Amino acid sequence: MTEILSLHEVTYTYSPEEKEARKAVEGISFSVNDGEWIAIVGHNGSGKSTMAKLMNGLLFPQSGEVRVLGETLNEENLWEIRSQMGMVFQNPDNQFVGATVQDDVAFALENNGVPFKDMVVRVHESLAQVKMEKFLDSEPHHLSGGQKQRVAIAGALALKPRILILDEATSMLDPQGREEVLSTVRKLREETHLTVLSITHDLEEALLADRIFVLNNGHKYAEGTPQEIFSRGEELVALGLDLPFAMKMGNLLRANGVALNNEHMSEEELVNDVWTSNFNK
Template identity: 50%
Template sequence: MKNFDLDIEEGEFLAVLGHNGSGKSTLARLMNGLLLPDKGTVEVFGTALTEKNLYDVRRNVGVVFQNPDNQTVSMLVEDDVAFGAENVGLTREEIGERIAFALSAVGMEEYRHATVARLSGGQKQRIAIAGVLALKPRVLVLDESTAMLDPRGRREIMDVVLRLNREEHITVVLITHFMEEALLSSRAVVMNRGEIVMQGAPSDIFERHEELLTYNLTLPRIGEICKKLQAGGMNVPDTLDVEILAEAIAASLRSS
């Protein structure tokens, strides 16, 4: 990564888009000190990240990775969620509360005593998120956490993440190559070869679809449908909102 300068506001929902090898995952690992920069600094809540404050930073910045199977530390849901809280030396009562909090935040309370291996991909990934939430982080980084899931699992994760952002006021950094997911964010950043090449509101970024193509990113399906309808001569606006598009289609059909 080079010439990289990015400020993330507290409480925002930032989407980081990029093709394979664009440096997205490096960004995730820089944010919690799994990697330390050769040059430059990473500042977390006003203090520069060094080897000394690594674990304080990791308590505040939770990272969820791609493969749910490779993040499971224990065979039982409860024990797996407890892992992080145990690591930082909380008391038993506190850990118990943290488990309850984290599982309810991802909507998996009734699976507390279940075996991780028997859950679906989406459920496993929700447990992985709960495992990070047990540390009560202020920032949640999802490094392609939906890439290995089916559409249903992906929706489960997005619902959870959106709720955490809105209700728990957790800052979310969503690293993904699914444009649909970036739509839900408040700000999107496009990376290519370790640099930021575009940034702004997701809808503004999707307006520039020609440019996106040069970074090997394709528009979400709704956007593509808009473009195709326009090309076919229908009077619809550029939108990424299903409702608006549906109204526009209905209106133009009525007028013709």
Template identity: 50%
Template sequence: MIEFNKVSYSYDKNRGNAVDELSLFIEQNEWIALIGHNGSGKSTVAKLMNGLLLPTEGNVSVSGLPLSEDTYWDIRKKVGMVFQNPENQFVGTTVMDDVAFGLENLGFPREEMVKRVASALKEVDMYAFKDQAPNRLSGGQKQRVAIAGILAIMPEVIIFDEASTMLDPNGKKELLETIKGLRKIKKMTIVYITHDLSEAAYADRIIVMNEGKQWMSGKPREVFQYRDELSEIGLEIPLISSIYSGMNKHGVKLEKEPLHMKELVDQLWKLSSKM
């Protein structure tokens, strides 16, 4: 779905490359967590994925379409982006108007717009709020409206660029549950950019960025085995992973490393039933 071939990008030639000869791939329908400390290049990668930036060197392609000055509008129809602050994406006076905005810009007929707006709001469980002002919603609800605005355009990829940063714990949980729900009903590629490894644990695969390069790639359990190395590049290990490591050191062996609290509790119940 997305491929980078030796891609470099520099905001300032005197300060080196923000992304440096990066090669990576993302499969269709895959949920990728793109993680790294601040300044690792992950947000630059996101902007290169949907044509907000064009590479200084190398090639980017989306669904087989090479990114260039002639194709970036076509790329943006394939790749939608949800940012940190959903309010920066709001332009309508009601939730329905806001979700319709992108479709209006693309010249969709009104009948088609009405159908798509209703469908997108239902998919994120926000149809009941269609006539409310966006600024009266909670943080998690605002992010769901922002997602609906992208869904209405029917992209093949949605990028979440640090989309949980401004949310409280309930809002973060809502966002992750919304993404999991979307994957059940739609075939869609998800790129979830974060520095929070506990959120990255929900992805199919994690790509770790460091100094503009791909430092590591693998399934969450594979990546979390490198606790010390991840800490050295400025990433905080999830609490669940730290608990698992501590239990191992004290001789308490689980079937596998838990990624979420429920997995930990389930395995502890099984362990206690054998004692």
């Protein structure tokens, strides 16, 4: 496993001139391997968005370093490194620049001086990757929320990034739109070697990741596989987070005297356990 991105003792405050100002993130270290899907979770104000901005050089840490693709991020290599990172934000309506879907996807390519011939190919390819190739000439405002976010992902993919950062990219979508975006990301991960960092409040989304980082008040609270993280149970609830549906349901069932053999993160396992422990004895 090769490392693709890491933070080393990173600290950042928005008002460095004030001595007692709270640090948005403090002493954060972690490392992401090439091809991993990482979910970053934490309460509002825990430092998630600050971290996203530190990772792609919108902010620079007051102390510590951010390393991307083996290099320490600085103002000289910022543009080079940023071209390896695609970013998709929360509000689908705030990130459209083109009058049509294909113009929008082409925008970043044009900025990066990609020749027209290649541009056409890449626009088609990346729209096909998110299954939006039929909407080349559609106007963005005629799309649903999920479709808009898929186009935003295509725009990021067109630059052939190594890393895709999703900053609460599904939080404004309806359930169907959320599912569209998540299955798009899942498919991309199967077909490419893309590294995905997703900042999210959606615990079901975090369950899909290889590893989860939990932030609390600007500090790293925990990191581990979804299994490891969610086995902390009520501890996470105390941090303002939630548990996956099957775990919450399981806890409630136990509290009501329904026998269960185990903790479960999937509904299917829980249904099975309810059945075998209570009905099919």
